[in-house]
Amino acid sequence: MSELLKFHFVFDDFFFENLSDIKIYNNIFEAIKNEILYKFDEFIFDLSSDEKLALMKFAKSDRKKYGLNKIFPRYKSQKIVNDLLNKNYIILEKTREKKPTPKNPKEKLPRHLRRYVMHDKIHFKSNFLRFWFRFVEPNLTLLKRNKFDEVLEKIKCDFDNYSSLGFETLSCELLKKRLDLKEIEIYSFWTKEFEIDIFAKLNGFFIVGEVKYKERKVCKNILNLIDLKCQKLGISPHIVALFSKSGFSKELINLKSKNLLLFELNDFKDLV
Known part of the structure; x- marks a missing residue:
């Protein structure tokens, strides 16, 4: 069951039609190497360089929407998020946190609460997209030099951390x-x-x-x-x-x- 879940965390349910297709590989890393790393140039995404950079940021971070403000101006961050939503690469998960309010309407909130920003989060449309922009897109230079084993080692070292979100969703x-x-x-x-x-x-x-x-x-x-x-x-x-x-x-x-x-x-x- 553990290995089956790992396949889902990377490939969702659309790469392999049934369990027998999965069984041709001994483990998830063999499948990643053969189905993704060796075939990296077969995957094409209609995205600008800024959009790819944003997706790499979301794939590696806590996925908070305003995290993009650290690498782009605020107005540009919002446009990138809107474009990625329209292109169906991401989904917006709204925060359920309640905005701080004073107990007495006549009172003024402390400054740190007035400046408090609630954060929505970003979900990728699929596990595969998140995997790609976490591990493959940032390492395309290595893959173009046929450094497949080096990239695979990077994936192995961070795979459990990566898988935790998929496990949470399931x-x-x-x-x-x-x-x-x-x-x-x-x-x-x-x-x-x-x-x-x-x-x-x-x-x-x-x-x-x-x-x-x-x-x-x-x-x-x-x-x-x-x-x-x-x-x-x-x-x-x-x-x-x-x-x-x-x-x-x-x-x-x-x-x-x-x-x-x-x-x-x-x-x-x-x-x-």
């Missing part, structure tokens, strides 16, 4: 399916101070979750971190859902209940 899908949440939107919630990977609410009923794509088991202390975040939001979650690539500690497994849901890699078979 975790939302799995939770939605397991709990039959057809009418409830599941999303990530972020502020300047913290982020909750999975967040859903309906009529005062809250579900929160954390997603870990790491080479170590998730331990009980994650519950304390979740509790601190929920305190800052002023909520008490009814269900906490945890997702882990490498499983959970025995202590955490012993706490599993209808209010504490634990999901491991094998659970993702439900999405196949």
Whole structure:
């Protein structure tokens, strides 16, 4: 299941028609080398150099929309984002954070709150596009010199970090399916101070979750971190859902209940 997820994080569902196509490769990196790196000059994107630079920035960063202001003037950043939205390369994920307001309408907010900027985030239209602009586009010079192994090593070193977002997206899908949440939107919630990977609410009923794509088991202390975040939001979650690539500690497994849901890699078979 682990390898199948890795293929999805890179190729989505359109490169390989069925599982037998995937099985011609021993692992994801062999597939990347043969299907992408060796064929890099076959992929053509109708983009300007500035648009490509913006996509590389989004693919490597926290994806906050205004992050482009660090490399472009503000007016130009907005135009680039609008053009990429129109070209269907990206999707805008609006922040759910509430803008700071004074408790008393006659009061004035402190200066740092008046200047506080809430950030929308950018999602790539596909996993493949995000992979390309994170690993391939920045290394085209090396690929043109046939330095395929060198580029592949760069990918291997950063692959788990790259995969965490794809794992988070699939975790939302799995939770939605397991709990039959057809009418409830599941999303990530972020502020300047913290982020909750999975967040859903309906009529005062809250579900929160954390997603870990790491080479170590998730331990009980994650519950304390979740509790601190929920305190800052002023909520008490009814269900906490945890997702882990490498499983959970025995202590955490012993706490599993209808209010504490634990999901491991094998659970993702439900999405196949």
